[in-house]
Amino acid sequence: xxxxxxxxxxxxxxxxxxxxxxxxxxxxxxxxxxxxxxxxxxxxxxxxxxxxxxxxxxxxxxxxxxxxxxxxxxxxxxxxxxxxxxxxxxxxxxxxxxxxxxxxxxxxxxxxxxxxxx
Amino acid sequence: xxxxxxxxxxxxxxxxxxxxxxxxxxxxxxxxxxxxxxxxxxxxxxxxxxxxxxxxxxxxxxxxxxxxxxxxxxxxxxxxxxxxxxxxxxxxxxxxxxxxxxxxxxxxxxxxx
Numbered sequence: 427x428x429x430x431x432x433x434x435x436x437x438x439x440x441x442x443x444x445x446x447x448x449x450x451x452x453x454x455x456x457x458x459x460x461x462x463x464x465x466x467x468x469x470x471x472x473x474x475x476x477x478x479x480x481x482x483x484x485x486x487x488x489x490x491x492x493x494x495x496x497x498x499x500x501x502x503x504x505x506x507x508x509x510x511x512x513x514x515x516x517x518x519x520x521x522x523x524x525x526x527x528x529x530x531x532x533x534x535x536x537x538x539x540x541x542x543x544x
Numbered sequence: 545x546x547x548x549x550x551x552x553x554x555x556x557x558x559x560x561x562x563x564x565x566x567x568x569x570x571x572x573x574x575x576x577x578x579x580x581x582x583x584x585x586x587x588x589x590x591x592x593x594x595x596x597x598x599x600x601x602x603x604x605x606x607x608x609x610x611x612x613x614x615x616x617x618x619x620x621x622x623x624x625x626x627x628x629x630x631x632x633x634x635x636x637x638x639x640x641x642x643x644x645x646x647x648x649x650x651x652x653x654x655x656x657x
Contacts (some may be wrong), residue, residue, distance in 0.1 A: 463648075471587075471635060471648040517586055521646075530639060530646055531577065531600065534586040 428453045430520050432535035439508055440543050445504045447538045448474030455479075460494065461519040461532065473518075477501065501524045508542045515539045548573075548638050549618075550649035555655050557626045565621040565652045569638030576619040577646060578611060581633040593619060626656045 429452040439445045444488050451460065460475040475485060485492045489506045505512055515537045521530040549568040551554075557563050569576050574595055579587040582657075592600040593613035604611070612621040623630055633653050637646040 427635070469633065469653070470650045476556045519587075531589050531592055532579070532587070532637075532646060533589070534579075 428533045429504060430518050430521055430535035432516075432518055434538045435536070436539045436541070438543065441509060442483045442507050444504060444506050445508050445540065446541075447505075447516050447540070448520075449498050449501045449503065449535060451501065451518070451520045453520060453522060455522040457522070459530065461521065462492065462501075462503050463517045463519065464514045465517065465537070466479050466514040474503075484514075490531040503516050506538075508540075510542050510544055513540060514535045548636055548647050548649035550634075550636050550652050552652060553650060555652055555654045557654065558626060559656055560625050561653055563623040563626050563630070563656075565619040565623075565634050565636075567621070567636030567638075567649060569636075570647055573638035573640055573647075574612050575639045577637045577639075578619075578621050579635045579637065581635065581651075583632070587635060590621075607608040613622070623654075625652070628656050630654060631656045 428502045431450045435447055437445055458479045460477045464472040464474055475492055482494050482496055493502045501518060517537045518535045519532040521532050549572055551566050555563055560626050567576060576593045578590040580590050581587045587617055591598060591601040591604050591611045593611060595613055608624045610622045621634060633651045635651045636649045639646045
């Protein structure tokens with residue numbers, strides 16, 4: 427069965443601190459995709475990143491970085507020098523991708539609420 | 545190049561009424577997914593549709609909920625005889641035939657009073 431666990435329910439940091447959001451997943455498939463989404467207080471879902479199971483390279487985008495480790499089934503997300511605007515709920519999600527059909531039902535974790543204080 | 549459009553953004557219904565949520569996928573996308581987010585929870589998959597076909601409705605409640613994606617027009621999620629427990633944010637996502645990308649709409653927030 428597929429499952430995504432975000433063990434941290436809430437994290438509170440002070441601006442400029444680095445913060446890491448954990449994500450652990452379970453799947454039997456060898457081909458799958460991992461996602462992170464941000465949900466700010468306004469409620470929409472903002473796509474942050476997608477990784478496929480064959481690409482374990484870490485990724486950096488500005489202050490954001492992602493560490494994908496198949497050995498531990500983890501896909502952690504780090505925000506460097508956090509800012510108040512980073513305050514949001516962050517969701518990790520898993521999709522067992524299929525080459526044809528594009529069927530990509532997402533399994534979401536419960537989310538981590540990040541509060542960045544000035 | 546409009547994104548996934550959902551309307552209405554906010555919907556208030558009295559218990560027992562029907563709620564109709566609409567989702568227009570991105571241009572060229574023929575796959576639509578509906579997710580429900582209960583208060584303080586993550587998103588849960590409800591149903592996956594292609595044009596005129598329901599492919600996977602494993603996440604849909606057995607009663608009162610239905611979904612369609614007609615040949616023309618938006619996808620509709622219909623909730624009959626709403627109850628307070630149906631109050632949630634309902635998100636629609638769409639994707640291309642072959643891509644694993646899923647682009648989300650801004651959601652419809654249903655409040656049942």
